[in-house]
Amino acid sequence: MLLFLLILLILGLAGFGYWAYSQGYLKNILKLGSDNTTKTSQGFKDTTPPTFTKDSIKILATGLDGFSVNWMTDKMSTSQVEYGPDGTFTAKTEIEKDPVTGQPLMPIFHGVVIKGLNSDTKYQYRVISKTLDSPEAVSDTMTVTTAKE
Numbered sequence: 204m205l206l207f208l209l210i211l212l213i214l215g216l217a218g219f220g221y222w223a224y225s226q227g228y229l230k231n232i233l234k235l236g237s238d239n240t241t242k243t244s245q246g247f248k249d250t251t252p253p254t255f256t257k258d259s260i261k262i263l264a265t266g267l268d269g270f271s272v273n274w275m276t277d278k279m280s281t282s283q284v285e286y287g288p289d290g291t292f293t294a295k296t297e298i299e300k301d302p303v304t305g306q307p308l309m310p311i312f313h314g315v316v317i318k319g320l321n322s323d324t325k326y327q328y329r330v331i332s333k334t335l336d337s338p339e340a341v342s343d344t345m346t347v348t349t350a351k352e
Contacts, residue, residue, distance in 0.1 A: 248336035253280040255342065260330055262347050269318035270347050276332050276340070279309035286317060286328035289346060295331075309334070323351040 253276035260274040272284055287293035296315050299308045313332065320326060325348045333339045 249278070249334060250337050252337040252340040253278045253332045253334060254340060255330070255332065257343055257345075260342055260345065263314070265347060265350050267322040267350050267352060269316065269320050270326075270349065271314060271316045272328065272330060272347075273312070273314045274330050274332075274342075275312055277311075278334060279311055280313075280332035280334050280337075280340070281307045281309060282313035282315055283331040284315045284317060284328055285331060285341075286326050289325040289327050292327070292329075307335075320349050322349050324349050 255274050255276045260272065263271045263273050281298045283296050283298050285292045285295045296317065300306060301308055313330070315330075317328075325346055327344050327346050329344050330342045331339050
C-alpha cells in the first residue's frame with residue numbers, strides 16, 4: 204500500500220511539473236544572486252563578460268609556422284585569438300561555429316591553433332571570449348616565438 208501511494212505521489216508531481224512547464228511557469232527561472240542580468244522580451248540575458256586569468260592562458264605548442272593557445276573561462280563563451288608580428292595585431296581567428304546550427308561554439312575550455320606564420324619570429328597575441336549577450340573579454344597582450352628551422 205505504501206509503495207502504491209509513493210508511486211501515485213511521484214506521478215502526480217511529474218504531471219504537475221509538466222503542466223507548470225507547458226503553461227510557461229518554469230521557462231524563465233532567474234539565477235539567484237545574479238545582479239548582471241537584463242530583462243528582455245525573450246527572457247533574461249547575462250550581460251557580464253566571461254572572466255579568465257592570465258595564468259589560465261597557456262601556449263600548448265609552438266611549431267615552425269604557428270602555435271596553439273589554450274585558456275579557460277568561468278562561463279561558456281566564444282574562442283578567438285588576435286595576433287600579429289611583435290608590436291602589431293594584424294589578424295584575428297574566426298569564431299568556430301556549430302556545423303548544424305551555425306551558432307558559435309561556446310566551450311569553457313578553449314583551444315585555438317594559429318598556422319601560416321613565419322619561423323623564428325616573435326608574435327604578440329591576446330585571447331578574446333564573449334557570451335551571446337555580453338561584451339568581449341580581452342586578455343592582456345602576451346608574446347610567443349615560433350620555432351627555428
